[in-house]
Amino acid sequence: MTEHDSDGGSDADSGTDEDAETAADRVPVLLVRGDREYLVEPGAEMGTDLGVLEVPEDVQPGDTLETHLGDEFHVRRLRGPDLFHHFERTGAPMVPRDIGLVIGETGIARGDRVLDAGTGTGVLAASMARAGADVVTYEQDPDFADVARENMALGGVDDVVDVRTGDVCEELETLESSSFDVITLDTADAADVVAHAPELLVDGGFVAVYSPFIESTREVAETAREADLANVRTRETIQREMEFDDRGSRPSTAPVGHTGYLTFARNE
Known part of the structure; x- marks a missing residue:
């Protein structure tokens, strides 16, 4: 925890929650199809042999995304391993x-x-x-x-x-x-x-x-x-x-x- 995070007060507490949510939104997600896995940031575009995949800014784990050729990728949350x-x-x-x-x-x-x-x-x-x-x-x-x-x-x-x-x-x-x-x-x-x-x-x-x-x-x-x-x-x-x-x-x-x-x- 940084010194900024440790400041007291209700305003600081609400700000910390908001900051944490923003930071979580920046974390890349895993796009999975069979034995393929790609680590991609929200808002990015990824080209594969299965087509171009546009990842929405508001992508969420559990979503299913399709390439422009119709192939599906499952969105998984990044875990430590x-x-x-x-x-x-x-x-x-x-x-x-x-x-x-x-x-x-x-x-x-x-x-x-x-x-x-x-x-x-x-x-x-x-x-x-x-x-x-x-x-x-x-x-x-x-x-x-x-x-x-x-x-x-x-x-x-x-x-x-x-x-x-x-x-x-x-x-x-x-x-x-x-x-x-x-x-x-x-x-x-x-x-x-x-x-x-x-x-x-x-x-x-x-x-x-x-x-x-x-x-x-x-x-x-x-x-x-x-x-x-x-x-x-x-x-x-x-x-x-x-x-x-x-x-x-x-x-x-x-x-x-x-x-x-x-x-x-x-x-x-």
Whole structure:
């Protein structure tokens, strides 16, 4: 929640509801036909091999739209997991199950302020913003940062996600002490930021670090303990799909769905 949103008074309350409705109207919608999905903004025109589709400004989830050739598309509301599939990618984004663990373990909610580093595609930052948080996120690659800003607009959260170009480690002294409820990191130098977590987090605030490698994960966990953070724990994120056929049911024999390691700790 921004400072403007937190102002009291009945006029402010009604204005906030109005602003929220306007912001929701700007969020793109999904146009679905069979296995096809297109993310389109209200008022836009989209050309496909099935014809030209004009999306009304007042389009609503549940509507059915027709191309000029008569082919129908169903309108679906954008949901968090859809960001993973439709954001422009600059690398491997964090997968939905890992995002769910981050939000679930840290309790990110409306009114929280989050410091994020290693923006990349921006799926995590956007998901946290859609959960109600204000997010400041750092991305070192200027081109990646530009793509992330476009993705934030596409996800309808560009007003609450501040994508900054730069190395968060070089900006730590400029950040206000005890000003973040949660810190989320997906960077090779995450341990350097974790060392400063007690200074940056509010009492009871959380830090969550994602890493694909055990070595950096161990460094993060050790640094968290040295910084006197509490409840330091690391989990491997792994998931197997199930197969069901006439012979029986069993886990899939496809490669095991390991993605990485998540380390959590709390400031007390």
